[in-house]
Amino acid sequence: MFNFVQNFKFSMESIKANGYPILFGEKSYEPLNAYIKENNYSVIFILTDVNTNKYCLSRFLPFLATEKTIEIIEIEPGESEKNINTCVELWTILTELGADRKSLLINVGGGVITDIGGFVASTFKRGIDFIHIPTTLLAMVDASVGGKNGVDLGNLKNQIGVINVPKLVLIDTEYLSTLPQNEMRSGLAEMLKHGLIFDAAYWNQFKDLEKTDFADFDNLIYRSIEIKNEIVMQDPTENGIRKALNFGHTLGHAIESYFLENESKKTLLHGEAIAIGMILESYISWQKDLLSEAEYQEIKKAINAVFETIIFEEKDIQPILDLLIHDKKNEYGKIQFALLNGIGKIKINQESDNDLIIKSFDDYKS
Numbered sequence: 001m002f003n004f005v006q007n008f009k010f011s012m013e014s015i016k017a018n019g020y021p022i023l024f025g026e027k028s029y030e031p032l033n034a035y036i037k038e039n040n041y042s043v044i045f046i047l048t049d050v051n052t053n054k055y056c057l058s059r060f061l062p063f064l065a066t067e068k069t070i071e072i073i074e075i076e077p078g079e080s081e082k083n084i085n086t087c088v089e090l091w092t093i094l095t096e097l098g099a100d101r102k103s104l105l106i107n108v109g110g111g112v113i114t115d116i117g118g119f120v121a122s123t124f125k126r127g128i129d130f131i132h133i134p135t136t137l138l139a140m141v142d143a144s145v146g147g148k149n150g151v152d153l154g155n156l157k158n159q160i161g162v163i164n165v166p167k168l169v170l171i172d173t174e175y176l177s178t179l180p181q182n183e184m185r186s187g188l189a190e191m192l193k194h195g196l197i198f199d200a201a202y203w204n205q206f207k208d209l210e211k212t213d214f215a216d217f218d219n220l221i222y223r224s225i226e227i228k229n230e231i232v233m234q235d236p237t238e239n240g241i242r243k244a245l246n247f248g249h250t251l252g253h254a255i256e257s258y259f260l261e262n263e264s265k266k267t268l269l270h271g272e273a274i275a276i277g278m279i280l281e282s283y284i285s286w287q288k289d290l291l292s293e294a295e296y297q298e299i300k301k302a303i304n305a306v307f308e309t310i311i312f313e314e315k316d317i318q319p320i321l322d323l324l325i326h327d328k329k330n331e332y333g334k335i336q337f338a339l340l341n342g343i344g345k346i347k348i349n350q351e352s353d354n355d356l357i358i359k360s361f362d363d364y365k366s
């Protein structure tokens, strides 16, 4: 199994996103403090989970230079916490701690914390300001960028949410030094996706991971954020090209939901489910003549070199197909895929019949 050797040193220029900056590296804490001072917030709330409280606040708090009251809120870690009950708890805690409309919420954590923190802030008293400090690879290259916030409804992914941008995103890759390897791989899935949908040269840097120069990983992270941001800037509310980012996610989310609700299955990390989704949807792209067989095999080989192959039994497939009906990208009751149109290009609003989806699972299993 592929493992990362960690070697991150960011000194990149900030990226302008739709209405907020994405800042990089240790030097960014200065503009963060300046921003907080300028806005004269009443109280600063920091949302963490148990792990980011333990591993990340010891780095974050010494950088935070403010005379304002700081309140730390901690929730349990994991996708199972990303639901409306946790939001109710958080809205209640904010109320009890006297949060007003001039409060700031700083979300220090992975995609669960940035998704739920962004949603809680966007809805509390009709919206308070929030900042993301992503601490997982996945949250750095994907979840913290683009303004999608929300929670799951039961086992259905991201059914409740809003698009609302943070005031600022600060990427400090030092946080990754405590992140477990499986979580690093989970984030890598979204980086591979960015290459596959938008930048063949970027994909080529990953396709043979043994040869990838991970000493330069900060540049790879930076490019991934650039790609995500470039797509979002063109279509912030996902009426067109932003759907490209859903490649691998139509089947990936259904698989993630199915494994989440099924106690006999191991819980899949988001990126692990998306990795399978990308193989299946590449197969569908190939079968629809959008991708060559050689390209499909290249993608399958590269992804399988990073991610453990998951066993699907015959009885698993129909419930996964049933979950597709709830995919929030569906339009007029039709399941919508973003399929590859060659490596580095995408075709949105594509349909697939169930037979082809079942065949994609057969090929994955083989």
Ligand SMILES: NC(=O)c1ccc[n+]([C@@H]2O[C@H](COP(=O)([O-])OP(=O)(O)OC[C@H]3O[C@@H](n4cnc5c(N)ncnc54)[C@H](O)[C@@H]3O)[C@@H](O)[C@H]2O)c1
Binding pocket: 049, 050, 051, 052, 055, 056, 077, 078, 079, 082, 109, 110, 111, 112, 113, 115, 135, 136, 137, 138, 139, 142, 143, 144, 145, 146, 147, 148, 149, 157, 158, 175, 176, 177, 178, 179, 180, 183, 186, 270, 271
């Ligand atoms: N909003 C978006 O655009 C978007 C995009 C992609 C994914 N997502 C969402 O992101 C979520 C997945 O995010 P994730 O993979 O970051 O999961 P996560 O937030 O659950 O974090 C993964 C695990 O790593 C721990 N952790 C976080 N930072 C750490 C650190 N520096 N050191 C040690 N442990 C640390 C967390 O406590 C957790 O146990 C999913 O809910 C997914 O739907 C959202």
